[in-house]
Amino acid sequence: MIILGIDTSCDDTSASVVVDGRQVLSNVIHTQAELHRPHGGVVPELASREHLKNIRPVVKEALKRANCKITDLDGIAVTIGPGLVGALLVGLYYAKGLAYVHKIPMIAINHLEGHILSIFLEEEFIAFPFVALTVSGGHTSLYRVDNYGGYTLLGQTLDDAAGEAFDKVAKIMGLGYPGGRPIEDIAKTGSPDKIKFPRAYLSKDSLDFSFSGLKTSVAIYLKKWQNGQTDPEVTLADIAASFQEAVLDVLAHKLMLARDKVGASHIVLAGGVACNNRLKTRLAEEAAKRDIRLSFPPPEYCTDNGAMVAVAGYYRLLNGERADMTVDVRSRYPVQDLIPMV
């Protein structure tokens, strides 16, 4: 079964052709990060306009690289939410046009389900139930996954997303946008235990997250550091490393706590922050201690991409789902609202 997956939920215009939810024939991502960098964030209006400009060439390129024609497709899967309304509309209406004209089934996809299921691009077999941590600029959530489509939210951020903390701290440190990579890079030469930034574990059993206090702490520390009121030996790399460590400590702790509660033998990472190599190393150590498996998608499927949408589309299409032409975008779209697949 050949599925075209389209995602335009935020920065990137992406399209991908995937066979049977596993074999990626093409994965084209037109990233707008460069375009956004001067502002230190994503610019929605600019994003919609860019999506509009890019959607056709990106889909065309995805089909070309996959060496297939539109008529070869068994389905078109498109993200309908959550995300920026203007951006989502571009992808959805383009998909509607293609599906209508070529009489191909269309499947409406939840972006977060795409992230969770993206792991099946890497691993053929994952034992249910597993625990998934989706962590990006807009989300930090822990899910129990009982089957394809059956997700229970175990915990989420109560304020800022982990990726947002990286972006905002990178901005006040003058490291640019997006903040994940530059912080990880500069942190390599710093000492992660130089500064004890606060870790918000909330209550003992809580699986929720909070990164707002950490962000504030770093902002206050940085101001003092710039005014020469801190230990003169502390470098910017130390601040970055100590900040990163504080985020990763909490992510690792909560993910393991969730795993222990669920009793899962497999844990899964997804979302842009899953590209962080130190996070992966830390979790691999924790997983080894518990004799469980850790999986994460390759970096190109961690950030937003069309392939994960095609994967979700594949399972939903197998389940007999079709979206009709009246389907609309949803800026808020909790993954728990999804219908479990039978």
Place this chain on the structure above:
Amino acid sequence: MKNMTIYKTVQSENLVCKSNSFQETFALGQKIGGLLKQGDLIALEGDLGSGKTCFTKGIAIGLGVPRDTIITSPTFSLINEYDGRCPFYHMDVYRLGSLSEFLATGLEDYFYQEGVVCLEWADYWPEILPPWSLKVRLSIIDESSRKLVFSGEHPRSKELLRKIE
């Protein structure tokens, strides 16, 4: 709240509060949330970490948004909507690059609807604010304490200032 100092500055009609903890900032937000009605707009200014989101959480609860609702940062989504006594719109223009981009998002429409708006980073483009906005400037004093300065010239803003006092 008991220990919180609220005083009027000599030079202006501004109200100045010192909050000694995030709990106090939250409680002050909650008190103000209790005074708000449809159409009101709270314009928040202040650096990263000055307590804008914390103060907004208080406003939401004061406005009758259920206590178990999770009020998260709208930085990524730009706007989060909640249901209290009336609709509550929590907005954040932090990652918008210019006034024209703000206008293109359509967020301005929410200022003139049947709800209460709380806008973070409202000082980016002061010209977008309706005259009846209540401005709140938050600043960091030290790790735990914050200064909040309330101001507004419109009769509605002045009415709110009197009630807060």
